Amino acid sequence: MDKLLIQGGVPLCGKVGISGAKNSAVALIPAAILADGPVVIENLPHIEDVEVYVELLREMGADVLFEDDWIEIDGRPIRETFMPNGKVKKLRASYYLWGALLGKFKEAQIGLPGGCDLGPRPVDLHIKGFEALGAVVENRKGVMIIRAERLKGARIYMDLVSVGATINIMLAAVYAEGVTTIENAAHEPEIVDVATLLNNMGAKISGAGTDVIRIQGVDKLRGCRHTIIPDRIEAGTYMIAAAATGGDVTLENVISKHMEPVTAKLREIGVEIIEGDDTIRVIGHKNYRAVDIKTSPYPGFPTDLQQPMTTLLTQSKGTSIVTDNIYSARFRHADELRRMGATLKIEGRSAVLEGPSTLMGAKVVASDLRAGAALVIAGLLAQGTTEVEGLEHIDRGYENLVQKLQNLGARVTREKLYKAEQK
C-alpha cells in the first residue's frame, strides 16, 4: 500500500494530456465481446479498472492483447459465463458483463458489482430492462443469474436516468429480435461512445445522446477499430486543481462541449477559461465567489466532480451549498477537508461551506475515487505537507496522476506506507 506526499502551495502551470474516459473504457471492453471478430480499442487509459477488466475477460477465455494505449479483444473463444464474486467486486462496471453475456449467450451468472461506496446503488433498473427483453433474473446469494430462451425487443421506460442501466440494456438488446426502445435514457457522452462502437460493429442504434434510444436487433456483429473519447471527469479534475492552486494549465485532448457544465460553474466563481479546438486553458485567480451546485444527469453538473469542486469552494468568499442529487452519501471527504481547516457541514444531501478557509496539510484517507481527487486538490492548495492514503481508490480512475501533476510543477511523490501505518 502506498501514500501520496504533497507539499502544497505551488500553482499548477503547463500542459496536461487528458486520457481516454474510464466510464467509456469499462463499457467498451465488455461491448467488444459481442463481436464475431477482433475489436481494437484505442486511447485506453492505464487505470486499475481497465486492468481488472482485462483479467476478467482473460479468465472467461477471451483473447486479449493489451499494448501501450490500445487493446485488441477477441470474444469468440469465450465459453465461461460464470463469474461469481472476487474480481467483479473490484469495480462497478463489471455489471456490463450481465448485458454483454446475455446478448451473446442468452445467459450470465455474474456476481453483484463493487465500485465507489456512495450510499445505496441499486440495480433494479438493469433487472427491469433484462426482464422486459424476456430474461428471467434471480439473485442467488449475490450472484445474478440471468437467462433467456430468446431475447425480444421491447419498449422500456426508465423510472430514473441511469447510465449503467441504459448501457446494459443496449448491450443485451443489440441481439434481441425486433426493436427495443429505451425511454428516459441517460444522455452521457459515454453512452454515445458505446453506441458508436456498437454501430461500427454493425448494430443499428439511433438516438444515443437523447431521451429515446432505438435499437433494431441484428444477427451478427463484426470486429472494428474504435478510439475512446477523452475523460471529462479527469479533465474536470485538472481544471479544478488549476483553479484551486491559482495556476495556469492547458488541457490537451478534450471535448469542450462535454466540459460545459464544469466550465460554466468555474466561470461563475471567477475562473478564466479559454477554449480551443481540443484544448481548454484554465487561468486561476484568488478571490473566488461562492456558488451553489446541484448535481444531475448530463448535461447537468456531474456528481463525479462534486467532491473535487467542494474542495475548490473552500476557497470562495461566502456561503456555497453543494447538493448531490444522484448519491445520498457522497460526502465522506467532508471530515477530511474539515481536518485540513475547511469550514463545512453536511445537511442531508448537501454540504454547506463557509469560505474562504486556509487549508493546512494533514494526514487524510480517501474513502472513494473522487474523494481521493478532492483530497489531492486540497493537498495541492494547502500550506505544508499532506499525506493521502487510500490510493487504491484513486488508482481505479486516474492514469499517471503523480507524473501528470509533477509535470505541472506540483511537489508530489508516491511512497510506500510503513507497516505500522497500515491499518
Ligand SMILES: CC(=O)N[C@H]1[C@@H](OP(=O)(O)OP(=O)(O)OC[C@H]2O[C@@H](n3ccc(=O)[nH]c3=O)[C@H](O)[C@@H]2O)O[C@H](CO)[C@@H](O)[C@@H]1O
Ligand atoms: C462505471 C460508471 O459509468 N460509473 C458511473 C455511472 O454509475 P452508475 O451507472 O452506477 O450510476 P447510475 O447512472 O446508474 O445511477 C444514477 C442514480 O440512479 C440510481 N439507480 C441506478 C440504477 C438502478 O438500477 N436503480 C437506481 O436507483 C442510482 O442509485 C443513482 O442514484 O454513472 C454515475 C452517475 O453519473 C457516475 O457517478 C459513475 O461514475
Ligand SMILES: C=C(OP(=O)(O)O)C(=O)O
Ligand atoms: C463513481 C465512480 O465510479 P464507479 O461507478 O466506477 O464506482 C466515479 O468514477 O466517480
